[in-house]
Amino acid sequence: MDMDITLSDYEYEIYVIKKYIHKFIKDKIIVSALYPKSDDFENKECFGDKILGYRVVEMVTTEYDFVPKPGTTSRILDSSVANETLSQLYSRLEIEPYITGPAFSNYKKKADVVEVIICELKRSKDEVAMKVLELLILLLIQHGMFYYMSDEIWRAQCSNRDTMSAIVKYLNSQVPQVRHATCLSGEVVLKVSKYDYN
Amino acid sequence: MDMDITLSDYEYEIYVIKKYIHKFIKDKIIVSALYPKSDDFENKECFGDKILGYRVVEMVTTEYDFVPKPGTTSRILDSSVANETLSQLYSRLEIEPYITGPAFSNYKKKADVVEVIICELKRSKDEVAMKVLELLILLLIQHGMFYYMSDEIWRAQCSNRDTMSAIVKYLNSQVPQVRHATCLSGEVVLKVSKYDYN
Numbered sequence: 001m002d003m004d005i006t007l008s009d010y011e012y013e014i015y016v017i018k019k020y021i022h023k024f025i026k027d028k029i030i031v032s033a034l035y036p037k038s039d040d041f042e043n044k045e046c047f048g049d050k051i052l053g054y055r056v057v058e059m060v061t062t063e064y065d066f067v068p069k070p071g072t073t074s075r076i077l078d079s080s081v082a083n084e085t086l087s088q089l090y091s092r093l094e095i096e097p098y099i100t101g102p103a104f105s106n107y108k109k110k111a112d113v114v115e116v117i118i119c120e121l122k123r124s125k126d127e128v129a130m131k132v133l134e135l136l137i138l139l140l141i142q143h144g145m146f147y148y149m150s151d152e153i154w155r156a157q158c159s160n161r162d163t164m165s166a167i168v169k170y171l172n173s174q175v176p177q178v179r180h181a182t183c184l185s186g187e188v189v190l191k192v193s194k195y196d197y198n
Numbered sequence: 199m200d201m202d203i204t205l206s207d208y209e210y211e212i213y214v215i216k217k218y219i220h221k222f223i224k225d226k227i228i229v230s231a232l233y234p235k236s237d238d239f240e241n242k243e244c245f246g247d248k249i250l251g252y253r254v255v256e257m258v259t260t261e262y263d264f265v266p267k268p269g270t271t272s273r274i275l276d277s278s279v280a281n282e283t284l285s286q287l288y289s290r291l292e293i294e295p296y297i298t299g300p301a302f303s304n305y306k307k308k309a310d311v312v313e314v315i316i317c318e319l320k321r322s323k324d325e326v327a328m329k330v331l332e333l334l335i336l337l338l339i340q341h342g343m344f345y346y347m348s349d350e351i352w353r354a355q356c357s358n359r360d361t362m363s364a365i366v367k368y369l370n371s372q373v374p375q376v377r378h379a380t381c382l383s384g385e386v387v388l389k390v391s392k393y394d395y396n
């Protein structure tokens with residue numbers, strides 16, 4: 001599945017995000033996302049969706065050194081925030097065991113959980129949570145840009161990679177055990193040492 | 199037309215917004231909105247749409263003293279940001295004479311101009327422009343809430359009216375001539391004196 005290939009480029013980032021998401025669940029920064037039947041869930045899902053759309057378009061239209069061609073911004077957006085993409089992230093972040101009620105069988109509901117998580121991270125105003133959110137959104141933008149391989153997009157992706165490295169470095173410095181745990185996997189050790197160059 | 203009635207409740211606010219929008223056009227804070235055929239227009243329209251959706255949902259879900267019932271947030275949102283609503287605002291703000299190219303015949307294109315204006319106000323980071331933007335968004339939320347007459351929504355609308363009064367007072371203090379010009383109309387004088395109570 002193509003979509004899986006693009007997210008697989010970011011194994012290490014997904015690993016770091018997952019560790020933090022599980023920590024935030026334990027620390028009660030993430031709560032409503034685990035109760036999909038509450039009124040609060042729906043409101044936060046709606047807000048999470050808006051936070052995500054806003055940030056993706058803000059990045060794509062203002063934070064790179066080019067003006068996207070007509071249609072490019074909305075195509076990157078559509079791909080970044082698609083329910084299929086978010087539901088895949090839901091699976092990769094291994095959130096399912098924490099959810100109350102029966103397992104979801106459809107994309108939409110899994111995507112909704114990720115949107116509520118986005119809302120709860122944003123609203124927490126916690127500095128580390130903000131960084132995790134930024135990393136998560138950058139990951140989605142990289143995914144959204146995957147099919148638009150112009151020079152401009154390629155430069156934007158390189159710039160994103162630098163930003164993601166810097167965020168991962170920051171997150172590792174916050175909770176050193178996340179990094180140590182990662183080093184148990186030989187494959188990931190190489191990716192860790194990549195960040196040491198900076 | 200029902201929609202017209204709800205916006206007509208805010209004649210004075212619309213008047214103040216209009217004066218400032220025309221000023222921002224002269225001051226080149228609003229530029230891209232006037233060139234609907236540029237690449238920049240499409241990117242800014244996309245971003246303006248996201249800014250508006252984000253702010254409406256943020257207000258509805260976090261700034262009042264109640265949790266909206268399931269479906270309420272998205273219904274208020276849909277109505278607040280509908281192309282019909284935005285295109286009506288486009289007409290009321292009398293932006294058409296400034297637009298390059300032929301007059302628009304459809305809702306969507308008029309709504310797009312308002313979204314670009316929202317983007318340009320936001321990006322200007324100008325303090326007065328931010329206040330005008332907030333007033334414009336509050337106006338759209340009041341419109342979106344019009345058909346949901348529960349006690350909770352009524353209290354939210356009252357709270358919005360207070361905020362709108364405060365913003366109008368601030369804007370009048372920034373450019374006194376806007377206020378003086380308004381006093382030429384007998385009907386509006388009454389509305390001005392309402393704000394003097396605060």
